[in-house]
Amino acid sequence: MVRPRTPLLSRDRIVEVATAIVDADGLDALSTRRLARELGVQAPSLYNHFATKEQIVDAIGDSIVAGVDLSMLGRDPWPEALKAWARAYRAAFRAHPNVVPFLARGPARRPASLRLADAVYGALVTAGWPPGYATRIGATMRFFVAGSALGSFALGFVDDPDLYARDYPHLRDAHRLAGQHTHVDDSAFELGLEALVDGLERRFEQLPG
Known part of the structure; x- marks a missing residue:
């Protein structure tokens, strides 16, 4: 029997298909049985590449974070x-919202996530922020970004003008928000980001020389 020139499975292929499952149906939908079925292999074949489902989820998270541009950190003004x-x-995050709750827990041992944390912290310290501040700023930014990607504020309001007009007069136009949710x-997000960084700039100016 002729051996295939390329292996049926690779880590990248497993992560690609696992990510598609999570994007479509959420983290709870991912199982080694379903993943193997989607890949057209037997479940034990996966263990040649990942020992546990948790390792697969880690790899999904790291592949997403690996795509984040870090080139501006340490190059541009902080x-x-x-x-x-x-x-x-x-x-x-917004491209893979079902993974956000997992990524929001922190970098753990994931290489790309640790590189991201290292780059943010390093850029801030190099710019003159004390280490303690740099740590807290990194945490603040992660809270802010992850929170903004967890869901849509505007889509949280139903298209029912009577509901708001009757009982919530200050929200009388809230039924229009869903139709403009992206904007x-x-x-x-931009308003919050500008306000957050403006505040940090004022704090930076107050640091002891």
Whole structure:
């Protein structure tokens, strides 16, 4: 029997298909049985590449974070670099919203996630932030970005003008938000990001020389 020139499975292929499952149906839908079925192999074949399902989820998370642009960190002035990085980080999260709760827990041992944390922290310290501040700023930015990617504020309001007009007069136009959810959510993120970084710039100016 002629052996195939390329293996049926690879780590990249497993992660690709596993990510598609999670994107479509959520983390709870991912199982080694379903993943093997989607790949057209037997479940034990997966264990040649990943010992556990948790390792597969780690690899999904790391592949997403690996796509985040970090080139501005340490290159551009820290306020502009922080904003550009936050936008890139949010874009990666929003492309895979079902993975956000997992990624929000922290980098653990994932190489790309640790490189990201190292790059953010290093850029801030190099720019003159004390290490303690740099740690807290990194945490603040992760909270802000992950929270903004967890869901849509605007889509949380139903298209029922009578509901708001009757009992919530200050929300009388809330039924219109869903139809503009992309603009509302994106502009809210930008407003928060600008306010956050503006505040950090004022704090930076107050640091002891």
